[in-house]
Amino acid sequence: MIGAHSSSASPQHGLTDRLARWAKGLSGRTDEPEEVEITARARPGAASSREINRRRQLYADIGDFLFAHDLDLTPTNFSVALDYLTGANIGVEKAIRAVMMERGKITNGWIEALAAEQRADEVTPESLATMLDKVEENLGQFTGLMHESRKSAKDYGAALQEQAKDLASGTDGEPVLARLVGLTRSMVEKTRAVESQLRENQKQTQALRSSLESARRAAEQDHLTGLPNRRAFEGRLRDEVALALSTREPLSIAFCDIDHFKTINDTHGHDTGDRVLKFVAGLLAKVSDDRCHVARHGGEEFVMLFRGKTAAETCEAVDDVREDLAGRSLVNRTNGERMDRVSFSAGVANVLAYDDPRAALKAADRALYLAKEHGRNRVYLAAGPE
Structure with missing residues (x-):
């Protein structure tokens, strides 16, 4: 629909x-405030009237x-x-x-x-500061180890060259060889110590890299559905707009909102509501690929971005998913009871018809709101900018 x-x-x-x-009450004045003519008194460069x-x-x-x-x-x-x-x-x-x-x-x-x-899904400044401090610490240790290794190698080379002179002169051959063995043993021990410290530093760096990756996922993934979250989607939207403009492909956006979701939570409980969210997310994710990106925008709302599809074609694609969901008979896993029909409403807009992608988001949101007003379980296409 x-x-x-x-x-x-x-x-x-x-x-x-x-x-x-x-302000009049604070100052104790009882007379009416004067009307100020800002335009006439505006300084050069000030905002217009x-x-x-x-x-x-x-x-x-x-x-x-x-x-x-x-x-x-x-x-x-x-x-x-x-x-x-x-x-x-x-x-x-x-x-x-x-x-x-x-x-x-x-x-x-x-x-x-x-x-x-x-x-809730933001990486806090404190956590980032801690990770960056650890990066700096590891880099400092690594730099120190490199300096130490180079100095040891330089000192060993100088000492070896000096002892080689004595060996070439043929004087005190046995003591020179003993000193060479001692120098070599000392260098080997220092090299092993540096290698051990480098291995430990590498382990810490790998653990830090894992922490940074976890932080990135936490900042860009919805923990419930596994879909990208609003933060990740906003970054994807910027990239897709640039790509669509360069390739001259259409780009459309759709907002999908589960109908009567509060009733689902109130009737069946929040655990069932969460399972409904994950189920709908799975249906939407099935159509995603490198040209269709799906994210949870917040609450019971999802957003879809289609590159290569016109707004009308996007309406059809989203409507297919809507029909699929509305035609299913879902069961409350907790008590085995059949649930009332679960559906969603959606609004679609042509992103490139607007100067600012945020304006396209608002247009799709208004279309979604009207779909809700006119009966739900339907997809509406935004009329476009005025």
């Missing part, structure tokens, strides 16, 4: 007046959002509100939209949990 729709959002107003009243008005409106929108939900004025709340209202983070936008549809309001605690979840 495929359709095409578009949507838009309306701005909010009001923070400027609130801030003015708040239009840009200033746009910023003011954004501040007003953020303020209205925070006040409407009775949220504290914290950096985290402000950042989440900014991401939601500007669409800078689609994961945040979808999460807020979902909880507002369900509860009508968000809370400080919910935002803190959302922020923590977004940071």
Whole structure:
């Protein structure tokens, strides 16, 4: 089931007046604040009047959002509100939209949990600093061993040359040979010690390489489904856009969101919900190859990127997976009960139709939202940029 729709959002107003009243209350003034003509007094190189008005409106929108939900004025709340209202983070936008549809309001605690979840798959600065310190330590040890080895070889060569002179002169032959044997034995012992330290250093380097690889996987893989996560997908999107532009191939993106997933969790439990996520991830992953990349974008949402397929062809490919899932009869492994039909909705957009890939992501997300609104279990194609 495929359709095409578009949507838009309306701005909010009001923070400027609130801030003015708040500032007036702090200063004890009772007169109305003066209207400031910023355009006439703007310094050279300052933002234009239009840009200033746009910023003011954004501040007003953020303020209205925070006040409407009775949220504290914290950096985290402000950042989440900014991401939601500007669409800078689609994961945040979808999460807020979902909880507002369900509860009508968000809370400080919910935002803190959302922020923590977004940071969960990140490699922390502390862990990276520890690994880099270890790299530097190993490099320092390796450099020291090389210097020591070179110095030992140089000293041995000089001593050997000196003893060779005595041997050539024919004086004290036996003592010279004994000294040569001693020098050689000492050099062999030093070489063995260096080799042993190098082997130990190599083991530490291999362990460090394994740790770095694990950190990279943790930063780019979803631990539940085994699919790449949002971080990895964003990097892949940049690469695929560049490749599609160079090869002049079409590039399309699809957002897929499992329908009524909260009901699945509430009815059958989170363990079953996790198994449903992994099952859907497996169906989507079956179509992936070097020209189709699938990732878990967060929650019950997946994202697919198709190079070489038009948006219409991508709709058909995603719709085939949708039909496959909707036609299956899944069973709750815990109690053997048959589950209600599990399905997903999807939105598709042509990435190269937009100046910024993030705009294509938003377009696919809007199409997905409309697919949800119009009955779910369907794929909608975004109408394209205005």
